[in-house]
Amino acid sequence: MWLGLSEAELQALGLSLKVSGVAVLVALPVAFAAALLLARKEFPAKTLVDGLVHLPLVLPPVVMGYLLLVVLGVNGPIGSWLNETLGIRFVFSWTGAALASAIVTFPFQVRAIRLALDAIDPGLEQAARTLGAGPLDCLFNVTLPLALPGLIAGAITAFAASLGQFGAIITFVSNVPGETRTLPLAIYSAIQTPDGEAAAARLAALAIALALGGLMLSEVAARRLKRWSRQ
Amino acid sequence: MTLAVSYAHRLGEFALDIAFTVEARGVTALFGPSGSGKTATVNAIAGLMKPARGHIELGGVTLLDTEAQVSVPVHKRRLGYVFQDARLFPHRKVEANILFGAKRTADTPSPQMIKDIIALLDLTPLLQRYPANLSGGERQRVAMARALLSGPRMLLLDEPLASLDGPRKNEVLPYLERLADAAAMPIVYVSHSIDEVTRLADRIVVLNKGGVAAQGDVADIMARLDLFPLTGRFEAGAVVDGRITRHDAEDHLSEVAFDGGRLWLPALEAEPGTAVRFRVRARDVILALAEPHMTSANNILRGVVKELRHDAGTFVDVQVACGETLLLARITHRSRKRLEIEPGREVFVIVKSINLDRRGSITPRTEHNGR
Numbered sequence: 001m002w003l004g005l006s007e008a009e010l011q012a013l014g015l016s017l018k019v020s021g022v023a024v025l026v027a028l029p030v031a032f033a034a035a036l037l038l039a040r041k042e043f044p045a046k047t048l049v050d051g052l053v054h055l056p057l058v059l060p061p062v063v064m065g066y067l068l069l070v071v072l073g074v075n076g077p078i079g080s081w082l083n084e085t086l087g088i089r090f091v092f093s094w095t096g097a098a099l100a101s102a103i104v105t106f107p108f109q110v111r112a113i114r115l116a117l118d119a120i121d122p123g124l125e126q127a128a129r130t131l132g133a134g135p136l137d138c139l140f141n142v143t144l145p146l147a148l149p150g151l152i153a154g155a156i157t158a159f160a161a162s163l164g165q166f167g168a169i170i171t172f173v174s175n176v177p178g179e180t181r182t183l184p185l186a187i188y189s190a191i192q193t194p195d196g197e198a199a200a201a202r203l204a205a206l207a208i209a210l211a212l213g214g215l216m217l218s219e220v221a222a223r224r225l226k227r228w229s230r231q
Numbered sequence: 232m233t234l235a236v237s238y239a240h241r242l243g244e245f246a247l248d249i250a251f252t253v254e255a256r257g258v259t260a261l262f263g264p265s266g267s268g269k270t271a272t273v274n275a276i277a278g279l280m281k282p283a284r285g286h287i288e289l290g291g292v293t294l295l296d297t298e299a300q301v302s303v304p305v306h307k308r309r310l311g312y313v314f315q316d317a318r319l320f321p322h323r324k325v326e327a328n329i330l331f332g333a334k335r336t337a338d339t340p341s342p343q344m345i346k347d348i349i350a351l352l353d354l355t356p357l358l359q360r361y362p363a364n365l366s367g368g369e370r371q372r373v374a375m376a377r378a379l380l381s382g383p384r385m386l387l388l389d390e391p392l393a394s395l396d397g398p399r400k401n402e403v404l405p406y407l408e409r410l411a412d413a414a415a416m417p418i419v420y421v422s423h424s425i426d427e428v429t430r431l432a433d434r435i436v437v438l439n440k441g442g443v444a445a446q447g448d449v450a451d452i453m454a455r456l457d458l459f460p461l462t463g464r465f466e467a468g469a470v471v472d473g474r475i476t477r478h479d480a481e482d483h484l485s486e487v488a489f490d491g492g493r494l495w496l497p498a499l500e501a502e503p504g505t506a507v508r509f510r511v512r513a514r515d516v517i518l519a520l521a522e523p524h525m526t527s528a529n530n531i532l533r534g535v536v537k538e539l540r541h542d543a544g545t546f547v548d549v550q551v552a553c554g555e556t557l558l559l560a561r562i563t564h565r566s567r568k569r570l571e572i573e574p575g576r577e578v579f580v581i582v583k584s585i586n587l588d589r590r591g592s593i594t595p596r597t598e599h600n601g602r
Binding site for chain 1: 277279304305306307308309310311312314316318320321322331332335336377378381382
């Protein structure tokens with residue numbers, strides 16, 4: 001017993017943190033690449049790519065979960081191949097929950113990183129190149145460190161948003177205790193159970209505290225970004 | 232190591248067609264009004280802009296040859312570029328900034344050289360600071376050190392003083408002079424300020440409307456009447472190189488000899504024999520037919536009128552040869568008619584004031600003339 005939480009509730013909290021943490025870390029490099037592409041390159045399909053990146057923001061999470069189930073389910077075109085050749089199954093697994101969270105919170109990361117990239121003076125990259133830094137050297141030693149506050153802000157926001165993910169997870173990987181039952185799913189289950197109100201209230205308070213903490217951290221990071229980009 | 236540039240490019244309505252060479256040593260100024268193609272030209276040399284057609288070669292190495300489809304990437308050109316806005320890395324301390332290029336060149340500077348350059352630019356007290364805590368002038372000094380330590384084969388300075396106010400300019404100028412003296416490599420200095428150019432440069436490439444209007448030694452270019460509209464009507468004047476011959480401690484004057492005569496300048500703090508460069512503005516010169524005796528002017532020279540230029544208006548610009556040195560005078564059209572000043576006429580040249588541009592080492596004038 002810890003803070004009056006039961007074993008199952010602690011399990012849901014731990015699972016939520018694990019799923020969200022993995023989701024953010026997996027999406028981060030992809031989000032950085034996408035933000036870099038959108039911030040620095042002009043190409044014909046840019047509007048389409050921009051739209052696709054932001055789609056999870058406006059699409060109902062249930063639709064997102066349904067699409068994942070269709071594509072990555074054991075009978076889906078990619079899911080069946082993954083299952084047969086590599087033995088990877090997302091359905092009913094916490095990795096599936098992490099993947100769904102990663103996709104749904106992807107736009108938060110891309111937006112924050114893109115904002116940070118736009119604040120970097122492109123002249124600094126030019127200067128680095130005249131000093132002998134190749135494109136990758138320049139990316140890792142100038143662009144990335146300067147965008148770091150944006151990366152941190154994006155990761156924290158995405159983490160906080162991921163903690164609240166419900167629709168996509170329950171549709172894609174269902175509500176399996178100890179495997180895919182994250183905090184929101186546990187709250188939902190508690191409400192469905194007779195005499196579960198007290199548990200639901202405890203978990204809801206926990207969710208509020210986590211989300212608020214995350215947003216405050218992200219605000220601190222954003223302030224840091226402002227100080228950094230001013231020269 | 233000489234630099235040969237020739238390229239053509241189009242930026243919207245603006246057509247550039249530029250060709251010039253830069254000497255192995257000393258400072259070559261790219262001079263011209265804004266919108267004449269100065270920055271585009273340094274960017275083409277550095278590889279930050281790729282011209283439609285062109286050939287750029289530095290010391291026998293081709294940097295750009297559009298016909299052979301050769302374009303060396305920016306980071307492999309080994310050019311030290313000092314930008315107008317310094318462009319220091321805000322996330323790194325001054326020390327890490329100046330060593331950024333040093334860590335990326337095969338020509339790694341020795342610890343002694345690093346020390347020397349830090350001393351040359353007085354950077355020791357700044358090393359542990361972040362760029363955000365530096366003044367504009369300090370930033371430019373750091374940018375210069377950073378460029379010098381990147382193992383460059385030449386230096387490009389794009390209006391390094393343009394973003395600074397008057398006092399800051401004067402704070403940085405001596406460092407630029409030190410840099411020009413210390414760097415054993417060609418230096419291209421972009422500027423639209425004739426003061427900076429005459430103070431720092433040995434040669435000038437005059438750019439105008441996307442083309443090269445003239446190129447040559449500073450004194451030759453500055454003495455050309457046809458370039459007057461570009462070299463700055465009001466501030467225009469002849470640039471003269473000479474040597475200090477003696478001091479007059481009582482009257483606080485120093486005498487400077489040049490090919491064409493001797494002039495007294497306000498006391499200079501340098502040994503006799505020291506080379507100096509000064510500018511005699513056309514508006515500070517009076518012409519007379521007879522030698523004036525009862526005058527406050529200390530400096531009276533003899534010369535022969537070579538050339539006149541009269542655009543519509545009050546004034547006529549007169550080029551006078553004093554020995555091998557060409558001086559310029561701006562007189563009214565009325566005076567010209569009254570004194571019948573024509574080419575070939577002998578005149579007395581009365582110099583009212585002299586601007587000292589530079590003292591210390593002056594790169595000897597090149598043998599061949601760019602004219």
